[in-house]
Amino acid sequence: MPYDFSVIEPKWQKEWADAKIFEVEADPSKEKFYCLEMFPYPSGALHMGHLRNYSIGDLFARFLRMQGKNVLYPMGFDSFGMPAENAAIKHNTAPSEWTWSNIEHMTEQLKRAGYSYDWRRRVETCSVDYYRWNQWLFLQFYKKGLVYRKHAPVNWCDKCQTVLANEQVIDDGVCWRCGTPVTKRDLDQWFIRITDYAQELVDCLDELKEGWPERVLTMQRNWIGRSEGVHFQMDIADTDLKIEAFTTRIDTIFGVTFVALAAEHPHVKKLAEMAGGKKKEEILAFAKRMASRSTIERTAVGVDKEGIDTGFFAVNPVTGEKSPLWIADYILMDYGTGAIMGVPAHDQRDFDFARKYNIPIITVVRPVDGPAEDGATMACAAAADGIACNSGFLDGLPTEEAIKKAADWFEEHGKGKREIQFRLRDWLISRQRYWGTPIPMVYCDHCGVVPVPEDQLPVKLPLDVEMPKNGGNPLALRPDWYNTICPVCGGPARRETDTMDTFFCSSWYFDRYTSPWVSDAPFDKDAAKYWMTVDQYIGGIEHACLHLIYARFFTKVLSDLGLLPPDMREPFKRLLTQGMVIKDGAKMSKSLGNVVDPDEIIKRYGADTARLFILFAAPPEKDLDWSERGVEGASRFLGRVFRLVEQNLENLKKASAQRLKLSELTDAADRKMKRITHSTLDRVTKDIRDERQFNTAVARLMELTNALIAFAPKDEKGWAVMREAVETLLCCLSPFAPHITEELWHMLGNEDFLSVHRWFEVDESALVEDSVTVVLQINGKVREQFEVPAGLSKEDLLAEVMSRDATKKRLEGKEVIKTIAVPGKLVNIVVKG
RNA sequence: GCCGGGAUGGCGGAAUGGUAGACGCUCGGGACUUAAAAUCCUGCGAACGCAAGUUCGUGCGGGUUCAAAUCCCGCUCUCGGCACCA
Secondary structure, eight states, X not given: OOOOHHHHHHHHHHHHHHHTTTOXXXXXXXXXXXXXXXXXXXXXXXXXXXXXXXXXXXXXHHXXXXXXXXXXXXXXXXXOSHHHHHHHHHHTSOHHHHHHHHHHHHHHHHHHTTOOOOGGGOEETTSHHHHHHXXXXXXXXXXXXXXXXXXXXXXXXXXXXXXXXXXXXXXXXXXXXXXXXXXXXXXXXXXEOGGGGHHHHHHGGGGGTTTSOHHHHHHHHHHHOOEEEEEEEEEBTTSSOEEEEEESOGGGGGGOOEEEEXXXXXXXXXXXXXXXXXXXXXXXXXXXXXXXSOHHHHHOTTOOOOXXXXXXXXXXXXXXXXXXXXEETTSOTTSTTSEEEEOTTTOHHHHXXXXXXXXXXXXXXXXXXXXXXXXXXXXXXXXXXXXXXXXXXXXXXXXXXXXXXXXXXXXXXXXXEEEEEOSOOOEEOEESOSSSOBOOEEEETTTEEEEOOGGGOOOOOOSSOOOOTTOSOGGGGXXXXXEEEOTTTOSEEEEOOOEEOHHHHTXXXXXXXXSTTOSSSSSOHHHHHHXXXXXXXXXXXXXXXXXXXXXXXXXXXXXXXXXXXTTOOOXXXXXXXXXXXXXXXXXXXXXTTOOOOHHHHHHHHOHHHHHHHHHHSSOTTSOEEOOHHHHHHHHHHHHHHHHHHHHTHHHHHHSOXXXXXXXXXXXXXXXXXXXXXXXXXXXHHHIIIIIOOHXXXXXXXXXXXXXXXXXXXXXXXXXXXXXXXXXXHHHHHTTTSHHHHHHHHHHTTOOSOGGGSOOOOOOGGGGOOSEEEEEEEXXXXXXXXXXXXXXXXXXXXXXXXXXXXXXXXXXXXXXXXXXXXXXXXXXXXXXXX
């Protein structure tokens, strides 16, 4: 009977499901392991990226299960979002119908791939049972003061017809989903105070060093953008106005030669008024022109800085000197205070600006080993640390100390204080879209903004909607839905028609998995306490500053709300960011027409082959080059394993299941086979557990298979050795190719499931070698290799090598200068002549 | 500009101071077959050589070492992230 995956795979999928071997319960007596993949958006069908993500996850889940851990391995769908609305318009159906049919289809696909999920725990964020808890959590956040409504300039995508969070504006100001340039709009929107947690979000990155990729930590650190500095005030001469400024380089305060405001700064209008006349018109015109520029225009490389002199002067709080007050386009209103002290000698941007407008440049920091540069002739700003000069009481101090002393001065004189600034902005969660969680708020003419009482949740999304053809939110066109009664006064009120950013849903779904059946809370506290945190998370790098920041933030808040234990501050202990799947040099995508359909591959080669290829072709973090030939290679390998067992089946079944010790084996080939078996087991275990090097683990298993094919047992002992080797191979291969290994395991007469069988133990005594190959080097160049008994000391090895005729011959007529012997490895003889 | 990753055969990739190229793919030779597919055996970094073998070889230039893909110094190219963030 040949290897027929089309029979074997469905058969074992059914057996596993019937026996419920992948269903788990919290059990504090057992050590748990929570293995999680970033859940998919139900776009219609699985793509290769999904297959790669989940093949890695299933490998971990199966491996750890076999290692005896109580493994939580769930799957669900991130099923709210724009594409459902677009598809609904295109196919003239409802977003919910489209979404649910995709969920069912993709679930079937995942089952055909043989992943070992506990399917009872499937979570769909678009189901009322889930999103009602989004609403409930939103209200808890609201009570805690973490939710606020603000009229502010926000990012607007015209194509998606909705606002976006800062994190969703990428690549110089375009929408993360559709690539449309983002514009600014002034709107009333709901924000979440993620900035309250900015400091902790940075601090905890250190705890994640062990298990997270360095680059993700760096990206988050950059995104949160913590900087320490001094916040201080400056008077505007001859007015009552004061300017608030922030700087990280307070040590350069003596080098201030101008002060600049952002065009949107509230003082701009006042100053224009005070200036009056022609100057007023000029200032207002300038501010208007700057405000109308898009993010792209403002941040394009090489754009000249622009500014206008207000004619006013700011007073330096230390020196009392007056510096001209400018309005400049490179000052951002939404960072710091929207005003800066200009120190052109030591800041490149200020330098560019000063040169353009002939503002004086004064150096106040000199290099450690030389004199200060001349401000009039220097080519660029000297931003590096050095020694303070021309700086009164700071003179002679190295930058770090000068900063400290200057900051102390400001605090002592009550003119400013130390402050920490973050780049991170609050999270805008309102979306002017239909297919999302309704924000549980109502607007009453008498009572204002009123939260929906918890006992009135859920605010259900109507499913019988017609999507407006020209875009926009159908909820806003449904008076029957949005007209309601004020929970406070009972008068007429209107529901919030915006829905929540879908990243809200995905910020706590992993908590829900721990107890998806509870109906009186988002999740069961005890279940979460047992299962959380996620031990291994797997997904794409694209979420480094989106989902992965929001989920970290949520976990801290849920912990503070008492829903998670107080010390549970981080959701994901280890993170693996898998590489992309590449074909013909580019990422697989519909628009490039280079997609390979996982279903097709599974149909043609089987799930085991597809999974094995994916895990073998590249290390998990690297991009994977899709190769049909490579898939065939994986298929060939599984065929070899199948035939190996099948062709020796009778003898293997008869063979003793007893494990013979190496010391009980006398035949050299048997001993060698035994050693290979255990060194393979040892290395594969380490590759998976410690190194996460699945490609090399597969390579070892191929080597073991090659050795087994060449192995010819001579007697009963030999067959016992072979049986042990074959079963070890099946055990190690099981997490990679679970169906074929399960089949062969049962063919050998085993009755339990290999999928949940205990991982084999390495017999350390079987790793001991009789002899080792050592290399003879002359002057560092390899000359020959030969066998010596294992365990020789340095001296004995050297003596052994030097006594060989071949060695003596090589050294004839040469003077030995030095010898180096590395036991078990090599001997290097340094000679002259 | 700043931060991070990477560069090894025809290709994907092994090797973290000690035999460079494991394992696989491609390609060549052979066996089986009427034939093909499948399968099995075998060769495969480059140069010279009938061979034994010798020399060269891990992006480039230096250095440390008996010994460097690996460590140090200085570059080049490339991929990714952030970027008037004060």
